[in-house]
Amino acid sequence: MTDTLFNTQHYTYPHLDDSIRLKIQILRQSITRLEANLITPDSVKLFNGAEPYDDPVLGHSSVDYASELNRSQLLAATTIDGKVLVIAGAGSGKTKTLTYRTSYLIEKGASPSSILLLTFTRKAADEIKNRVKNLLAESLLDSHASSHLNGLNLNAITSGTFHSFCNMILRRYSGLLGINPKFTILDTSDSEDAIDLICKESGIVRSSMKQAFPRKKTLQNLISTSRNRRIKLHDLIESDYPDIAIHIADIEQLAKNYHKYKRANHLYDFDDIISQVVSHLKNNLKFRKLIQDTYRHVMVDEYQDTNYPQKQLIDYICEPDNVSLMVVGDDNQSIYAFRGANYENILLFGKSYPEAKLIKLEQNYRSTPAILEYVNALSKQITLGYQKNLFSDLPVQGTKPVMARRSNDKEEAKFIADKIIELKPELDYNDFAVLSRTSFQSNQIQLEFMARYIPFIVVGGIKFIEKRHIKDVLALVKILYNPNDSIAWHRILTLFRGIGEVTATKITQALNSNPGSFQPLLDPKLNKNNEQLIELYGVLNKAEQQETVAETLDLLIEFYLPVLRTVEDNWRERAEDFRVLKNLAREHSSLDNFLENLALDPPNDSVAVLSNPDKKQPDAVTISTIHSAKGLEWPVVFVNALVDGLMPHHRSVSEFEALEEERKLFYVACTRAKTHLYLTAPDYFSSFAGYFDKVSRFISEVPKETVTIDVKKTFKSEQGETKSDDPEWW
DNA sequence: GTGCTCTGGTTTTTT
DNA sequence: ACCAGAGCAC
Numbered sequence: 001m002t003d004t005l006f007n008t009q010h011y012t013y014p015h016l017d018d019s020i021r022l023k024i025q026i027l028r029q030s031i032t033r034l035e036a037n038l039i040t041p042d043s044v045k046l047f048n049g050a051e052p053y054d055d056p057v058l059g060h061s062s063v064d065y066a067s068e069l070n071r072s073q074l075l076a077a078t079t080i081d082g083k084v085l086v087i088a089g090a091g092s093g094k095t096k097t098l099t100y101r102t103s104y105l106i107e108k109g110a111s112p113s114s115i116l117l118l119t120f121t122r123k124a125a126d127e128i129k130n131r132v133k134n135l136l137a138e139s140l141l142d143s144h145a146s147s148h149l150n151g152l153n154l155n156a157i158t159s160g161t162f163h164s165f166c167n168m169i170l171r172r173y174s175g176l177l178g179i180n181p182k183f184t185i186l187d188t189s190d191s192e193d194a195i196d197l198i199c200k201e202s203g204i205v206r207s208s209m210k211q212a213f214p215r216k217k218t219l220q221n222l223i224s225t226s227r228n229r230r231i232k233l234h235d236l237i238e239s240d241y242p243d244i245a246i247h248i249a250d251i252e253q254l255a256k257n258y259h260k261y262k263r264a265n266h267l268y269d270f271d272d273i274i275s276q277v278v279s280h281l282k283n284n285l286k287f288r289k290l291i292q293d294t295y296r297h298v299m300v301d302e303y304q305d306t307n308y309p310q311k312q313l314i315d316y317i318c319e320p321d322n323v324s325l326m327v328v329g330d331d332n333q334s335i336y337a338f339r340g341a342n343y344e345n346i347l348l349f350g351k352s353y354p355e356a357k358l359i360k361l362e363q364n365y366r367s368t369p370a371i372l373e374y375v376n377a378l379s380k381q382i383t384l385g386y387q388k389n390l391f392s393d394l395p396v397q398g399t400k401p402v403m404a405r406r407s408n409d410k411e412e413a414k415f416i417a418d419k420i421i422e423l424k425p426e427l428d429y430n431d432f433a434v435l436s437r438t439s440f441q442s443n444q445i446q447l448e449f450m451a452r453y454i455p456f457i458v459v460g461g462i463k464f465i466e467k468r469h470i471k472d473v474l475a476l477v478k479i480l481y482n483p484n485d486s487i488a489w490h491r492i493l494t495l496f497r498g499i500g501e502v503t504a505t506k507i508t509q510a511l512n513s514n515p516g517s518f519q520p521l522l523d524p525k526l527n528k529n530n531e532q533l534i535e536l537y538g539v540l541n542k543a544e545q546q547e548t549v550a551e552t553l554d555l556l557i558e559f560y561l562p563v564l565r566t567v568e569d570n571w572r573e574r575a576e577d578f579r580v581l582k583n584l585a586r587e588h589s590s591l592d593n594f595l596e597n598l599a600l601d602p603p604n605d606s607v608a609v610l611s612n613p614d615k616k617q618p619d620a621v622t623i624s625t626i627h628s629a630k631g632l633e634w635p636v637v638f639v640n641a642l643v644d645g646l647m648p649h650h651r652s653v654s655e656f657e658a659l660e661e662e663r664k665l666f667y668v669a670c671t672r673a674k675t676h677l678y679l680t681a682p683d684y685f686s687s688f689a690g691y692f693d694k695v696s697r698f699i700s701e702v703p704k705e706t707v708t709i710d711v712k713k714t715f716k717s718e719q720g721e722t723k724s725d726d727p728e729w730w
Numbered sequence: 731g732t733g734c735t736c737t738g739g740t741t742t743t744t745t
Numbered sequence: 746a747c748c749a750g751a752g753c754a755c
Binding site: 161439497498503602626650652661689 | 739
Binding site: 215216217440 | 746748749
């Protein structure tokens with residue numbers, strides 16, 4: 001205790017009950033088992049101890065694998081049989097390794113169409129694919145060296161996110177699977193709306209004497225979590241939401257109705273897209289065989305953030321021994337449990353595949369030794385995981401992370417701004433990032449930056465796709481594509497004055513029992529002589545005739561603008577966003593293509609960037625949540641608001657696994673820094689949730705020699721403000 | 731049935 | 746700051 005930065009006895013740690021102890025024990029066993037299968041360049045005598053150039057492929061390739069990769073990376077890239085887990089530490093060249101492995105597979109004779117590459121974002125998938133194309137460009141044109149490469153089409157590599165892959169499979173094999181290929185995807189907020197609608201229609205009594213019925217957001221979360229974590233709704237509510245236990249029966253019924261509703265209307269939510277493919281793989285042997293024969297080389301990135309259905313998907317595809325599988329991940333960076341990700345998948349890999357090999361990438365190419373020393377100390381605090389120790393061969397130690405504490409969030413923001421201005425002469429604004437646990441924690445910093453003329457961009461923020469007017473127009477597009485989409489209908493119908501829940505439901509039902517026609521809009525018994533409904537009828541029919549997505553969109557927007565004007569005062573401002581939407585539409589050849597891409601790969605750039613696609617990113621400091629910063633790096637990183645209660649979040653401190661994830665989140669934040677890491681905290685933080693005034697336990701737990709402390713306190717005394725530097729003060 | 735306003739309870743992170 | 750329910754007028 002004495003060598004830590006601060007006395008950790010000030011914090012309350014979660015109680016470990018027997019069930020969690022048992023779980024830890026099982027996970028430890030699995031980890032130990034796989035550690036026994038660890039292979040290193042030395043243990044396997046990489047290329048029999050000879051130079052890699054003796055390998056028939058490596059020796060003759062135009063790609064110089066052995067000099068481009070370090071020995072562990074080379075081992076990972078060339079171990080192409082069986083099942084392999086690669087533990088790739090932060091900044092260890094994971095993407096590079098996947099790129100070279102893909103290239104190596106192809107040079108070894110794997111056909112591009114037999115390769116399946118699953119990543120967490122489409123951007124990551126595209127990047128790997130493009131880098132492989134560049135690597136092999138020379139060989140593909142060279143008809144002498146390796147003749148089988150000549151004329152290969154690398155676009156045949158299947159790469160993307162789990163969702164985009166499963167979406168493609170559902171549509172491509174809709175005939176074999178007996179499903180309607182014209183389904184629409186519900187994003188999270190559509191799914192919430194659907195649940196809300198069904199809740200109202202099924203006449204559940206929402207208000208109870210004792211306990212209010214959960215809101216739509218909670219319900220959606222509950223249903224999704226229950227599916228992704230394979231926990232019965234009943235058990236999930238009892239363990240995680242005991243307050244609403246009296247509503248269990250209603251919620252279970254609601255979940256069933258929601259499911260029926262989606263199937264009846266050809267709607268798939270995010271969870272369905274994956275679990276439908278899994279259940280077809282499970283039940284349809286012909287389909288399973290077909291998929292297993294197609295994808296012979298599977299690679300999965302960010303395996304620590306997969307959920308149970310995603311693991312099942314991989315397991316079904318990779319069931320035969322001759323399908324090779326490499327999963328890559330870092331158990332220290334699993335930070336998506338709230339979205340159903342299961343950190344156990346990566347820890348239990350040895351249990352699923354007892355013969356699997358383990359490879360570790362521990363050389364870090366990102367951070368200075370001083371920063372690595374700190375993050376390795378953080379890593380030691382994580383209870384469960386594979387053994388790892390990041391190292392760097394940089395000759396210069398660099399500066400230690402700085403822990404700065406200030407009287408309040410304003411002083412904290414000032415500190416950050418001061419540092420940026422101090423370091424700016426040698427760096428660009430692009431070289432700085434401020435990372436926060438929650439998005440609102442950057443408000444004070446944004447104000448300070450504005451006052452000091454420091455340019456910044458906020459990542460995360462309000463999503464373009466989540467804006468009301470964008471959702472409205474997209475609902476119109478969805479109606480055209482899938483006239484069964486009652487969620488979209490309901491959204492549009494309630495937009496008009498004089499039409500509320502009840503009328504909208506009646507019209508929606510009439511539309512559904514009258515497939516292929518918008519006729520009910522004209523029915524005087526239903527439309528209350530609303531002229532806009534009659535106009536909508538004409539617009540939809542006309543829009544159906546349009547050739548391109550852009551033309552269709554133009555018509556719909558033209559109709560929608562006057563409607564928007566009746567519901568929002570700032571409609572002009574909002575209308576600006578339609579330019580962006582039109583630009584996006586021009587990139588798509590069909591409505592389904594357009595809708596799919598917006599749902600599965602929504603643009604998360606700010607509107608300003610989207611509307612000037614040609615302009616280069618301006619030179620600006622990045623302000624982001626830690627989650628959104630995953631996979632990125634900056635020379636100078638600030639992690640702010642490090643108060644116990646915000647980091648770890650107060651809602652996560654009472655449960656072992658939740659606290660562990662917060663710890664990993666802090667680890668992710670710190671590993672983004674290349675040369676300078678600043679950890680900052682205000683003296684206190686107060687909100688309806690409580691009053692927090694201790695520095696984050698994650699700061700306190702590590703040995704004090706790994707950081708530099710910088711504490712300044714502004715006293716509010718009777719004589720006015722005075723400043724003091726007191727190292728004893730926290 | 732619809733739409734407005736008031737009020738009190740709520741707020742983590744997001745492909 | 747944001748949303749959902751209640752209460753009320755049309």
